[in-house]
Amino acid sequence: MSGRILVAGASMAGLRAAEQLRAAGWTGAITLVGDEPHMPYNRPPLSKEVLAGRAPFESLAFRPRASVADVEWRLGRAAVAARLDERNLELDGGEVLAYDGLVVATGMRPRRLRCPGPLAGRHTVRTLADAQGLRTALTRPGARVVVVGAGFIGCEVAATAVGLGVAEVTVVDPLPLPMVGPLGELLARSLLRRHEARGVRFRLGTGVQGFEGERTVTGVVLDDGSVLPADVVVESVGSIANTEWLDGNGVDLSDGVLTDGLLRVGGRAEVVAVGDVARFPNARYDGVPRRVEHWSIPADTAKQAAKALVAQLVGSEPEPAPFAPLPTFWSDQHDFRLQSFGAPTLGLADVRVLDGDTDGDLLAGYHRDGRLVGVVALGGPGVASAAARHRDELLKQPALTA
Ligand SMILES: Cc1cc2nc3c(=O)[nH]c(=O)nc-3n(C[C@H](O)[C@H](O)[C@H](O)COP(=O)(O)OP(=O)(O)OC[C@H]3O[C@@H](n4cnc5c(N)ncnc54)[C@H](O)[C@@H]3O)c2cc1C
Numbered sequence: 001m002s003g004r005i006l007v008a009g010a011s012m013a014g015l016r017a018a019e020q021l022r023a024a025g026w027t028g029a030i031t032l033v034g035d036e037p038h039m040p041y042n043r044p045p046l047s048k049e050v051l052a053g054r055a056p057f058e059s060l061a062f063r064p065r066a067s068v069a070d071v072e073w074r075l076g077r078a079a080v081a082a083r084l085d086e087r088n089l090e091l092d093g094g095e096v097l098a099y100d101g102l103v104v105a106t107g108m109r110p111r112r113l114r115c116p117g118p119l120a121g122r123h124t125v126r127t128l129a130d131a132q133g134l135r136t137a138l139t140r141p142g143a144r145v146v147v148v149g150a151g152f153i154g155c156e157v158a159a160t161a162v163g164l165g166v167a168e169v170t171v172v173d174p175l176p177l178p179m180v181g182p183l184g185e186l187l188a189r190s191l192l193r194r195h196e197a198r199g200v201r202f203r204l205g206t207g208v209q210g211f212e213g214e215r216t217v218t219g220v221v222l223d224d225g226s227v228l229p230a231d232v233v234v235e236s237v238g239s240i241a242n243t244e245w246l247d248g249n250g251v252d253l254s255d256g257v258l259t260d261g262l263l264r265v266g267g268r269a270e271v272v273a274v275g276d277v278a279r280f281p282n283a284r285y286d287g288v289p290r291r292v293e294h295w296s297i298p299a300d301t302a303k304q305a306a307k308a309l310v311a312q313l314v315g316s317e318p319e320p321a322p323f324a325p326l327p328t329f330w331s332d333q334h335d336f337r338l339q340s341f342g343a344p345t346l347g348l349a350d351v352r353v354l355d356g357d358t359d360g361d362l363l364a365g366y367h368r369d370g371r372l373v374g375v376v377a378l379g380g381p382g383v384a385s386a387a388a389r390h391r392d393e394l395l396k397q398p399a400l401t402a
Pocket residue numbers: 008009010011012013014033034035036042043044045046047077078079080105106107108125126127153242245274275276277292293294295296298328329330331332
């Protein structure tokens with residue numbers, strides 16, 4: 001088979017796409033272009049085990065399947081401009097690679113706070129280098145830590161910092177509760193109590209106005225003008241899609257890369273998007289395209305996208321069935337775990353305790369129009385399997401209407 005498929009982004013979704021292209025019958029060339037110097041590695045441990053010093057890099061690296069032993073890796077190289085009409089991709093340095101098929105897998109980067117003050121001392125967590133740099137800062141004796149953003153990464157980092165013995169860890173967020181957006185009030189309240197009981201302090205309902213310090217941060221200025229002393233600031237205030245290299249092609253890049261249910265981009269059958277960057281309609285829900293930043297999505301999207309792309313390029317098989325993955329997410333914080341199946345955010349108006357209580361192991365169901373659309377468990381290690389017992393019920397639910 002002749003021809004080449006280019007994969008832009010050489011992380012989990014890029015790797016899974018290459019593997020699924022082979023599984024779908026593509027025997028032509030595959031080239032992965034990635035701007036990090038590393039082979040694909042697993043990101044969830046970055047805010048947990050890597051930060052805690054319990055996981056060396058070797059333990060993070062994915063082991064690629066044998067089927068992709070022959071793919072070409074262009075690591076430490078960024079895609080800077082795609083010309084979709086001409087089917088080529090320009091890399092930094094000016095090299096232009098022609099393709100027959102293109103996979104967009106460039107993921108996300110952390111959003112930064114745009115307020116006055118020094119940059120030194122301010123961290124984000126997306127890459128291995130970020131996690132290593134933050135670990136060095138956290139393990140300096142007497143470090144005072146302020147985490148800005150009480151989402152899942154902010155909560156994980158705060159928990160890990162306390163576990164490292166950091167005495168002063170404060171989480172700041174304009175919202176009234178941690179992770180209230182994805183979890184709703186019932187679980188977010190329970191989460192807050194658990195964090196506070198383990199030593200994390202919270203300043204909720206306030207944003208950040210700026211940072212104090214000459215060359216490096218010494219404090220975080222809150223909306224009311226009060227200052228939290230800080231040597232280490234972690235900004236965990238959301239993420240931005242890495243799509244600038246696709247500008248100028250008439251593709252909807254308003255929030256990641258808009259795709260159809262086959263993960264095809266801009267109505268082009270030879271361009272697909274996978275992983276965090278893809279904004280796709282899920283046939284299980286209301287058909288509204290959404291990005292989903294969960295570890296399970298790279299594999300799900302790669303399978304669907306690869307089948308569609310290979311079918312287009314070689315006409316080898318029929319187009320795949322409608323795309324209806326069941327989102328799955330977990331988060332480890334202190335000694336407890338959050339485990340989610342389905343789409344809890346679609347059922348935030350009707351949250352019911354299915355089992356347990358809000359101070360112990362807790363299982364909550366999220367409903368829309370009286371139907372279960374998501375479950376979230378919070379508690380000890382056993383809660384994950386309690387949540388998993390509802391997977392089948394979630395899978396059997398008829399599709400939601402908009
Ligand atoms: C700290 C952290 C903790 C997490 N913990 C959990 C968890 O507990 N549970 C869970 O379900 N999920 C978790 N996730 C989410 C999960 O890791 C992501 O959903 C997953 O990594 C997405 O993979 P991806 O390949 O789509 O994107 P990424 O992993 O972001 O990969 C994109 C790659 O493309 C590269 N790239 C970007 N622009 C270019 C360019 N122009 N040219 C070439 N390369 C480029 C990037 O550098 C990167 O290597 C966590 C994520 C992070 C960051």
